[in-house]
Amino acid sequence: MNMNEACHTMAEGEILNATKTEYPLYEAVLYGDRILTAKFSKRLSCAIKHLPIRVRFRYEYDTIKAIEAGVSKDPTLMVDGKIFLEGLIAAEEITRAFEKLIKK
Numbered sequence: 315m316n317m318n319e320a321c322h323t324m325a326e327g328e329i330l331n332a333t334k335t336e337y338p339l340y341e342a343v344l345y346g347d348r349i350l351t352a353k354f355s356k357r358l359s360c361a362i363k364h365l366p367i368r369v370r371f372r373y374e375y376d377t378i379k380a381i382e383a384g385v386s387k388d389p390t391l392m393v394d395g396k397i398f399l400e401g402l403i404a405a406e407e408i409t410r411a412f413e414k415l416i417k418k
Contacts, residue, residue, distance in 0.1 A: 326371070342372070357405045358405075361405040
């Protein structure tokens with residue numbers, strides 16, 4: 315099974331939908347502890363794999379760096395340098411947020 319076909323915990327540096335080079339590429343950083351960020355990244359892979367978007371994915375576990383970036387909730391997803399989603403939210407909410415992002 316291809317990594318892009320199944321819901322999975324995203325790997326550091328992985329690009330979701332990497333083969334779809336015609337899709338726009340967003341840079342995402344997921345701040346928080348290892349357990350919550352892993353859960354969030356799995357929901358993220360499920361929630362947006364069908365959308366016309368590519369997302370390069372990084373983790374940041376350093377609390378000081380999170381505070382400096384303005385993060386106040388665990389986990390927090392930043393997209394292209396802006397706080398995008400906060401907390402361990404449902405996959406449906408993640409999908410809706412990315413659908414809005416794509417429409418902009």
